[in-house]
Amino acid sequence: MMTCKEVSTLISTGGFSDAPLTRRLGVRLHLLMCRHCRAFRRQLEAVARSARAAAAVHETEPSRDFESKIAASLKR
Amino acid sequence: MRDVVQLDAEYLGRLRRRDPDALQSVVDEHGRRLYRAARGMGHSATEAEDLVQDVFVTFIDSVERFEGRSQVGTWLFGILHHKSQERRRAVAREELNDPVDQIFESQFDGRGSWIRTPAAPDRQAGAAQVADAIRACLDGLSPAQRDVFQLREVEELSAADAGKILVLTITHIGVLLHRARTKLRMCLEGKGWGRLR
Ligand SMILES: [Zn+2]
Numbered sequence: 001m002m003t004c005k006e007v008s009t010l011i012s013t014g015g016f017s018d019a020p021l022t023r024r025l026g027v028r029l030h031l032l033m034c035r036h037c038r039a040f041r042r043q044l045e046a047v048a049r050s051a052r053a054a055a056a057v058h059e060t061e062p063s064r065d066f067e068s069k070i071a072a073s074l075k076r
Numbered sequence: 077m078r079d080v081v082q083l084d085a086e087y088l089g090r091l092r093r094r095d096p097d098a099l100q101s102v103v104d105e106h107g108r109r110l111y112r113a114a115r116g117m118g119h120s121a122t123e124a125e126d127l128v129q130d131v132f133v134t135f136i137d138s139v140e141r142f143e144g145r146s147q148v149g150t151w152l153f154g155i156l157h158h159k160s161q162e163r164r165r166a167v168a169r170e171e172l173n174d175p176v177d178q179i180f181e182s183q184f185d186g187r188g189s190w191i192r193t194p195a196a197p198d199r200q201a202g203a204a205q206v207a208d209a210i211r212a213c214l215d216g217l218s219p220a221q222r223d224v225f226q227l228r229e230v231e232e233l234s235a236a237d238a239g240k241i242l243v244l245t246i247t248h249i250g251v252l253l254h255r256a257r258t259k260l261r262m263c264l265e266g267k268g269w270g271r272l273r
Contacts, residue, residue: 003188005181012180012257013250014228036190043194047260048229051214054207055121055230062111062125070107070129071100073260074136 002026008040106152118241120226122214131155132209180258184264195269213263221256228253
C-alpha cells in the first residue's frame with residue numbers, strides 16, 4: 001500500500017503518467033480510498049486552472065504600468 | 077532642417093545623461109515589442125517583464141559604446157537574445173536542494189499520511205481576485221520554477237517537451253514542477269484559499 005506522501009509526490013512531480021503500471025494502479029487504489037489525496041489533486045488542478053485564467057488576461061500585453069516601471073528603474 | 081547625425085548625437089547625449097524624457101521615450105518606443113518577443117521565446121509574463129527591464133538597464137549602461145538612433149532596436153533585440161540565453165543557463169544550474177522540499181515533507185506524519193486535508197479553493201472568490209493572488213504568488217518562484225510551471229501547467233506541454241525547451245531532464249522538470257506547485261499552494265493558502273467555504 002502506497003502512502004499519502006508517495007502518492008502526492010508522484011502526482012505533484014507530474015511523473016504519474018510515466019510511472020510503471022503497478023505504481024499507477026497503486027495511486028488509483030489509494031485515491032479511491034483517501035479523501036486527503038483527492039483533495040490534494042483537486043487543489044493542484046485549481047492552482048493550474050487559476051494560473052491559466054490569470055495568464056489569459058495578459059497573454060500578449062505586459063502589465064499596465066510596465067513602461068513607467070522600467071523608466072523609473074533606469075532613472076535611479 | 078537638422079541632419080540625422082546631429083539628431084542622433086543629441087538623442088544619445090540625452091540618454092547618456094539619463095534624461096528622464098529620453099529614457100521614457102526609448103522604453104515607450106521599444107518596450108512592448110521586446111516584451112512580445114520575450115513571450116514568444118517562451119518566457120512567462122512575469123519573467124518577460126523582468127527580462128525586458130534587464131535589457132534596458134544593460135542598454136543604458138552600455139549606451140556609451142553606441143553610435144546611432146537607427147540601430148537602437150537591433151541593439152536592444154541583441155541584448156534580449158543574450159539575456160534570454162543567460163536565463164536559460166541559470167535555469168539549468170538551479171540548486172539541487174530547496175527549502176520548500178522540507179515544507180512539503182512536514183505536511184505528512186511519520187507514516188506518510190497527510191496531517192491536514194489540503195485546502196480546497198474558495199469558490200466565492202472573484203476571478204480577478206484569484207488572478208491577482210496567483211500573480212503575486214508566481215513572483216515567489218525561482219525563474220526555473222516559473223518557467224517549468226508556465227510550460228507544464230499554463231501551456232500544458234508534456235514533461236518531455238518542456239525538457240527540450242529548457243534543456244533539462246524529465247526528472248529535473250518533475251522536481252521543479254513539484255517545488256513550484258508546493259510554493260504556490262502554500263502561498264495561496266496563506267492568502268486565504270479554503271478559509272471560506
Ligand atoms: Zn492519501
